[in-house]
Amino acid sequence: MTVWTPTPALSRATVAAAAGLVGAALTGSPALAILAAPFVLPVVLGLLGRPSSTPRVTALLGATRLPEGQGTTSTLQVEDGEEAEQVTRVVARAPYVVARPASGALSVLTGDAADSVVEIGARRWGRPQVGDEQVALTSAWCGYRWGPERLGAQQLTVWPLAAAYDSTAEAPQPDGLVGAHRSRRVGSGTEFAGIRPFAPGDRLRRISWPVSLRTRELQVVTTRAEQDASVLVVVDSLRDIGVSGGVDGRASSLDLTVRAASALADHHVRRGDRVGMRVVGPGDARVPFGSGPRHLHRITGTLTRVVPDTATVPDETLELGVTGGCVVYVLSTMLHAPVVNATALLSARGVAVVVIDTLVARDLDELGGPTSAAGLAWRMRMLERDLMLERLASLGCPIVPWRGPGTVDVVLRQQARRGQVPRVRAR
């Protein structure tokens, strides 16, 4: 248990005062008494101010969940610490977490609780451990010190900042019941499909009276059904290429992937689509198809747990478990064969797949130049990747780099047109 112990300052003043006064008394030197005199008062008051209480300190985070780029506060609560005059807090530094004061350490009087607040800002999505700190209290006249007491870290959930994204393209294969996408089927939507003769069962309000009068036969207006779509977002976290500079800095490939996945999920959930997610990497997280704000929250929460794999990626077949009638967004660097093969397999089965390339451009100078070992390895890897992407494209799988709004509009429209053409599916 942490107890109050004399500070080195009290010990130093005691030694100086005692040595001076005792020396003056023994040797009769007045200089020693004069020089030692200023140390007597701090010693006496420090000793008299010996605390008897047992403080309890806790650090409370203002919020444990926040979007990246925003911050919260860590407030220190001291119970039974009335005898403490001063508090020192030293907060451990965590990756992509900034603190104010920037040093993460502060030493203030305990008079105003607002002064012992450490502001914490999250610079990158994820689940950083914050609040791992050491706290020390000092009694009046710096006589006794309690601590340093270590306070455990708390987990902060930092949601990815959804990249700016919007899309006007409709899902190529809407397969749900009701939604915002125009279906190929005729149904009870609002989009005009055609005019045909009246048949038993048609609603009277569908009758087009002008046409019926011209043709002297009852004609009804047909419309296209409106359906929702199933969207699967595949997040490739097998590697994180590049260096992340946080929310305001450079984006690594995983930054781009996670923020794009968040943006896509947000967009489709708001449109009423059913969105699922599969994380290819450590944990193999899966979020089943669902809709609504709560489901979006679940997807975003899963994205905060995404971490890059560090082990060798086995060259095994990856089954994404996708059925027909689903749009699949593969957010990947396309550097690993399992992801490329799984994408090719889906594309060959007629599933609408869009590969969103999240590999960030790397400066070869950062790798030691184009002829360095790392530079050569990277260039060879890029050649292999280009070859794989070329083969994938030859299967009809569109590959687009992530560029925010409208990234997938063109390819989704192309896929919608292609979906209306009869085709033979490989199974």
Added chain:
Amino acid sequence: MTRWRTWSRSQVACRALVAVLPVVALVVAPVRPGLVVVGLVVTCSVLWAMFPELAAGPVALVSVMAWWALAVPDPVRPGILLAALALSGAHVAGLLAAYGPARAGLDRRLVVAWVRRGLLAYIAAPVAYAAVVVLDDPDSLMWPLAVAVLVVLVLVVGMQFRQPSASPSS
């Protein structure tokens, strides 16, 4: 200690005072100190400044005090008050530096409170000086009495200021 650039300005100022003031207490003496003494004090002061909780601090203080008592002829001059102020200042600066890590900035109110306390504690030095001058008696038996009076005086003054010391405005 090795990451100088991460030190806060207030910590740098405190540690500079810790390193310099004990030497100042030597310099204000009417005689020039020997190299051994200077070397010892400088070494201890620098170590004290780098590690404010190290035992080098008391060694530096006691070394200066001992040198004043043993090597300075007729030390009871006004210059000794400057030496006492320098030693007291070094102690306060070392105390402030030890409140937290070197990268932690010091609370302005804490510094102001300690400057006031240091000056309050320093009052004992002129009082002792005056007592020495008034009680300038060759009889050495007077000294224990003088020291006892000084201690009682400090205790009385200290008890008066004990309660306000808990608040920053004291």
